[in-house]
Amino acid sequence: MQNMLTVDEAASWLLSRADAVTETETVSLLEAGGRVLAVPVVATLDVPPHDNSAMDGYALRVADFGQPLPVSQRIPAGHVPDALQSGSVARIFTGAPIPSGADAVVMQEQCEVQEDGRVTIQKAPVAGQNIRRAGEDIANGQTVLAAGQRLSTADIGLLASLGIAEVAVVRPLRVAVFFTGDELVEPGQPLGPGQIYNSNRYWLVPALMQLGCEVSDLGIIPDELQATREALRDAADFADVIMTCGGVSVGEEDHVKAAVEAEGALNLWKIAIKPGKPLASGKIGSADFIGLPGNPVSGFVTFAVLVKAFLQRRAGVADAAGTTTVRYPAAFDWGRPDAKRVEFLRVRRVVRDGQTVLERYPNQGSGVLTSCAWADGLVRLAPGQAVAAGDQLDFIALEF
Amino acid sequence: MQNMLTVDEAASWLLSRADAVTETETVSLLEAGGRVLAVPVVATLDVPPHDNSAMDGYALRVADFGQPLPVSQRIPAGHVPDALQSGSVARIFTGAPIPSGADAVVMQEQCEVQEDGRVTIQKAPVAGQNIRRAGEDIANGQTVLAAGQRLSTADIGLLASLGIAEVAVVRPLRVAVFFTGDELVEPGQPLGPGQIYNSNRYWLVPALMQLGCEVSDLGIIPDELQATREALRDAADFADVIMTCGGVSVGEEDHVKAAVEAEGALNLWKIAIKPGKPLASGKIGSADFIGLPGNPVSGFVTFAVLVKAFLQRRAGVADAAGTTTVRYPAAFDWGRPDAKRVEFLRVRRVVRDGQTVLERYPNQGSGVLTSCAWADGLVRLAPGQAVAAGDQLDFIALEF
Structure with a gap:
């Protein structure tokens, strides 16, 4: 199946199919940072307890x-x-x-x-x-934190002030990742002609850990159908989500596509997104499959604007889609909008004349991973949207 | 010694005395997220390696x-x-x-x-x-990342794309924390009359871990001079920094002050900051001592605007002071400025009419820890600075 989707269609589709993990576990407060609350927290005393x-x-x-x-x-x-x-x-x-x-x-x-x-x-x-006054901070009986909230540092302090020593949280999302591709070489190994280093593993694994996932990193799987099918089957036994990068766009030369189709179901999408375009979504047993584009910048941006929210919702976060958009004026011009695709430019916030404005990385090429390391966020441009300095732009912070 | 300092004086004083850890260690790339680079990284190949x-x-x-x-x-x-x-x-x-x-x-x-x-x-x-083109992302010989940079997720991917499998990083900052005070009870225990829960431990430890510190949590130390002196001596043997909350302002009833003075040197400051005011800074052997105010909101704000930068510089981060200030217009009025102190309001970013503006938590009382959990940042007001809706305000994101 080959679909062409807008970014928003793909985002909605993914979110609507993100079944939140329902198993919970109890953790002590000092282990609860970054975990997702399974039930609301209601105060059983006034804070402060006395005038x-x-x-x-x-x-x-x-x-x-x-x-x-x-x-x-x-x-x-x-x-x-x-x-x-x-x-x-x-x-x-x-x-x-x-x-x-x-x-x-x-x-x-x-x-x-x-x-x-x-x-x-x-x-x-x-x-x-x-x-x-007693109860000035928190009144007895008040709901203090909602279920589905990811606990911040200040939240943990707040729970302690209520005398709460342990909390029920959603168990971590289990994500298995693997990589295939004849051209991929692990860092530290010599690079042969035509080969490139496997950089996707090295931003994807830390990004998943940053989101609180329990990551099983299966490394590079030999580029053979049988080996790939076995890896998928094994991963589907324990993982909630199986992820890989590359090998899933039209005409690509590897066995991931065939292996996912043989073991389960696969949707190959073309998404009207730049950088990016191919994204695979599927199911192997009860595990979700997500195939990011193989180009590291495309994969990174697709992860930031589409997959991150899916994983967060899947991990039990209630407001995974994000409700707060932040806007800043551009300190740059961009005269080469893509006519058909939503474009995400790599930008950085700076202060000029007492106002926060956005600078863009000079080279927005999809091969330039430096742009992602330099950036502290992305701006979203509609198809055909040129930018003149001073335009207010939607900013998505890179928080993973 | 009792000094009265402005926020900026205290910040400069702390930063100027933050001796960065110089010991380094080598870690593999997948362990390097959040670590501080000890040496610059120079590319030894073109990325991509070929057209x-x-x-x-x-x-x-x-x-x-x-x-x-x-x-x-x-x-x-x-x-x-x-x-x-x-x-x-x-x-x-x-x-x-x-x-x-x-x-x-x-x-x-x-x-x-x-x-x-x-x-x-x-x-x-x-x-x-x-x-x-070959080298379009990174040219052979180019300095890619600077020493003293804390490695982000995208940085790790970038290093992998250069074939780098391990990096030299600064060893983690070792921070020992302890708490004293007759009125403190650990969460999970019943609360006696006049007592409060020890919430400081529960935001401070996660905050330190978030900053990459290796935390030794000594818990509650009995409020006796000898026990406190012993705890300080033991901690000074292994820790780079010893931290506590409370017990160090004028007239407070505990032994931390006397114990630090007996074991080393102590500066007790009154800082023109609201919420906040007392801050203790000292030295026990080669370890730094930092005593935050005991009030949780005061401690949290003082940590965010003064101590965090000290710890980051101490941990080897080059731009710890932070160079980017972000500014947003206020969506609130604030007619009760403090005449003499710099004030930090707990605020949250929201989008109204397509523009990002700041809302403030209704109750800015220093006893209201809920304000810190609700907020995603602080705004800094100069002494006497009232706020009218629309004023551009300095925003400090709460990123720990």
């Missing part, structure tokens, strides 16, 4: 202001205060609980301790000042 | 255009072609070497194969078309 002082200073009743006041107690953080005696202040430190009866904290810089130990407040306090 | 076809199609001499041409050879990728016979075309596939004598490739969609096997080219070719 507390935002300052080092003195807690008092506002009504007592106007005369020097004796210090009736001292409340460090973590201590349980007594009720505040009328006509007195409590020495209090940041984070310490507010004693009952007190309705304000005055910072120590606005207080003067007299020789007899009594404290003069220099400025009239306002009820509630410098008091952090 | 090759950017298309599936037919290679020919432009001068032969105008008549049906026989196919004299077939060149898949990885094969070594013969010189092109005059008056013929070569069937060629993407990535395959251009045969000597050929000066253009015509894509197969613009060719017609006749019954006798000869090929008619439908459109006059231009010399050089669809040929990727």
Whole structure:
């Protein structure tokens, strides 16, 4: 089957067929960074758990202001205060609980301790000042994080502040990768005539790990039908997704296409994308098959704009499609738009005259992997869209 | 010693004292993601190594255009072609070497194969078309990546394309962390009156790991002088940097301050930063000591805007200070600027009317860790700087 699809059609098709992993596992908080929450997290306590002082200073009743006041107690953080005696202040430190009866904290810089130990407040306090209220951050019963959210560093801290020691997360997505092709040589080996180094393995494996996948790297599989079929069968036994690069466009000289068709089902697409075009999507048993274009820049861009979202949704991420697009003005012209294909230029953000603008890598050739290493993102151009400096462009950060 | 510093003074002071780790180690390419290059990488070959076809199609001499041409050879990728016979075309596939004598490739969609096997080219070719030149991506001898660069996913692919199988990187920065404080309870334990959960450990450890540090997490150390001194001494034996949260501002009730002073040297700073203020910097033997403020939001922000760059420089990253500031217009008003301190608001990027703008978290209180989990960045406001919707603001992405 040979289809011609737009980028958006291919993206929707892939996302709609990304069945999220449903198996979950429980991990301790320090292992949970980057993992995908399997269930929503609901607070079972107030954070902070008690009214507390935002300052080092003195807690008092506002009504007592106007005369020097004796210090009736001292409340460090973590201590349980007594009720505040009328006509007195409590020495209090940041984070310490507010004693009952007190309705304000005055910072120590606005207080003067007299020789007899009594404290003069220099400025009239306002009820509630410098008091952090119980539940100000999080209220008991509040849903704090949603299922399907990938846990950030700050999320982990937030869960800890709720006393949560372990969380239910989706088990990692298992991705098997392999590479075929007579012309491919592994780095470190000498390069024969006509050969090139297998660079795809070296950006694809780290990219998958960055996304939190459990990667089985099968390396280079001999370019023979039987070996390729066996590799696919073995991989389909344990992997959720099997990926490869190259060998799946029309007229290419290898056995991946035939092997996938023999072991399962294959869609060979031409996508109206530049750089890029061929993309294979299929099924071997219960495993998905994704064949990226063999050209490293095409593969990298196709991964960034189509496959990454598929893998994230497959791994249980709820907003995998991404809802926030960021736009910046171009600091370049681009007078050679592709008439029929959506084009993704490799760009970098820089500040000029106090404004963030986009520069493009000079050579946008599909053979120039340097453009991807140089770039911090891609801009998406519609078919036929030329760019003049100042145009606002959609920016996709390269975050893998 | 008690100093009052601006944010920029503190940042410069820290960076100027960040002695980069000089020990290096050699790692294989698939282990090199996120590591810091110890030496520049210079290409020892052209990439691509030979002129090759950017298309599936037919290679020919432009001068032969105008008549049906026989196919004299077939060149898949990885094969070594013969010189092109005059008056013929070569069937060629993407990535395959251009045969000597050929000066253009015509894509197969613009060719017609006749019954006798000869090929008619439908459109006059231009010399050089669809040929990727040897060295177009990288020229032999070119410096590809600089020392002190943290290796991205695309960088690893680029190194592979040069045939490089292993790279010299700076050994990871060793960071020991510990926590003290009577009021701290570990998540999973019941919370007594006046106590709070130790959330700092749970954002700090993942943040350090995200930056590539080798973290020794010593957990909660009993709040006693002798125990704290011993922990510091032990940590100084192996760690490059020792970090803790809290216990180092004026009037706080614990032994960290006294212990650091007894074992080494300590600077207690008040920094004109909001949220934040206290920051401790010191030295224990050859190890650096960094004491973040104990309030989680203050600690998180201080880490993001001051300590992260120090750690990166210490880990060998050349451009740790960061050169690219990104600016976006505010979609909010902020009428309560701090008169004396630089303020960092927790914000998120959203697209409104086709433009990326910043929203702020409603509650910017320093006790509200939810603001950090919600945010994807911080904006920096000068002392006294109010914000009106539309103002361009400096944005610092939260990337750890």
